[in-house]
Amino acid sequence: MPIVDAVADIYKALADGTRRALLDELVERDEQTLFELCSRLALKHDLTLTRQAVSQHLDILEAAGLVEAERRGRYKFHTIDTRPLAEIAERWPTRKADA
Amino acid sequence: MPIVDAVADIYKALADGTRRALLDELVERDEQTLFELCSRLALKHDLTLTRQAVSQHLDILEAAGLVEAERRGRYKFHTIDTRPLAEIAERWPTRKADA
DNA sequence: TTGACAGGCAAGTCGATGCTTGCCTATTGT
DNA sequence: ACAATAGGCAAGCATCGACTTGCCTGTCAA
Numbered sequence: 478m479p480i481v482d483a484v485a486d487i488y489k490a491l492a493d494g495t496r497r498a499l500l501d502e503l504v505e506r507d508e509q510t511l512f513e514l515c516s517r518l519a520l521k522h523d524l525t526l527t528r529q530a531v532s533q534h535l536d537i538l539e540a541a542g543l544v545e546a547e548r549r550g551r552y553k554f555h556t557i558d559t560r561p562l563a564e565i566a567e568r569w570p571t572r573k574a575d576a
Numbered sequence: 577m578p579i580v581d582a583v584a585d586i587y588k589a590l591a592d593g594t595r596r597a598l599l600d601e602l603v604e605r606d607e608q609t610l611f612e613l614c615s616r617l618a619l620k621h622d623l624t625l626t627r628q629a630v631s632q633h634l635d636i637l638e639a640a641g642l643v644e645a646e647r648r649g650r651y652k653f654h655t656i657d658t659r660p661l662a663e664i665a666e667r668w669p670t671r672k673a674d675a
Numbered sequence: 676t677t678g679a680c681a682g683g684c685a686a687g688t689c690g691a692t693g694c695t696t697g698c699c700t701a702t703t704g705t
Numbered sequence: 706a707c708a709a710t711a712g713g714c715a716a717g718c719a720t721c722g723a724c725t726t727g728c729c730t731g732t733c734a735a
Contacts, residue, residue, distance in 0.1 A: 485593055488587075488590045488591050488596065489591050489722095491587045491590070491591070491664070492587050492588050492590070492591035493722090493723080494584055495723085497587065497667075500667075500668055501667075501668075504668050504669065510681075510682090511681070511682065512680090512681070512682090526723095526724075526725095527724070527725060527726085528681090528682080529682095529683085529684095529724080529725075529726085530723070530724050530725075532682075532683075533723080533724080534723090548682090550681095550731095550732060550733075551680070551681050551682080551731075551732045551733060552681065552682090552732095553681080553682065557668065559668045559669070559670055560670075562664065562665060562668060563665070565590075565661065565664055565665065566661060566662070566664065566665040568596075568599075568600075569599055569600075569603050569656065569658045569661060570603065570658070571658050571659075588692095592692090592693080594693085609711075609712090610711070610712065611710090611711070611712090625693095625694075625695095626694070626695060626696085627711090627712080628694080628695075628696085628712095628713085628714095629693070629694050629695075631712075631713075632693075632694080633693085647712090649701095649702060649703080649711095650701075650702045650703060650710070650711050650712080651702095651711065651712090652711080652712070
């Protein structure tokens with residue numbers, strides 16, 4: 478996958494509110510499973526999605542390089558990687574509209 | 577418009593490659609008109625869109641607070657405002673996946 | 676071994692979104 | 706005044722994206 482597409486994936490990944498909520502949860506605690514993240518979305522964010530929907534979101538986050546997943550036995554643990562986000566801040570240097 | 581929705585608009589605005597290219601152009605030079613931006617997209621980014629399409633993108637960027645527009649006579653000048661982007665970097669503090 | 680649990684795959688639905696087309700308004704210069 | 710220029714509005718289309726439903730695979734414990 479070309480770099481350009483990978484970068485585009487980061488922005489698309491952040492475009493969805495549910496995925497941003499997932500990143501919020503993963504920043505609070507690493508190594509969470511799909512079921513853990515499902516229940517946390519429901520409890521703390523009032524997002525009642527099916528397990529598959531959350532799984533698809535995690536796939537997108539993983540493709541964008543924002544989440545790493547590791548399977549251990551029956552469980553799959555998800556961890557956030559915030560490094561790709563630095564590119565966003567650096568792309569458009571600070572420039573204020575007025576003054 | 578609630579703050580939450582405004583923040584969501586920032587991410588949605590960045591999700592489109594054409595809009596990111598527009599921000600790239602505006603970071604290089606402020607106070608550009610719709611026609612200027614159209615030709616620059618075509619020349620430098622190989623994006624041949626109609627004037628209306630670019631105008632719609634600028635509307636979205638403006639709604640997200642990333643672009644300010646000022647009408648002077650026959651022309652409308654567009655200026656980038658990078659301040660909303662700071663929120664993105666601050667939302668998910670640095671946390672590396674390994675080590 | 677077998678049932679329960681964690682997760683994966685794939686198709687289908689439906690609303691959101693990017694873009695075009697056609698026409699209209701406003702400002703400027705001759 | 707009127708033609709040319711810069712921009713705006715709105716409807717229509719076609720693709721994309723989020724979500725669900727139904728079923729399958731793999732792992733662990735009793």
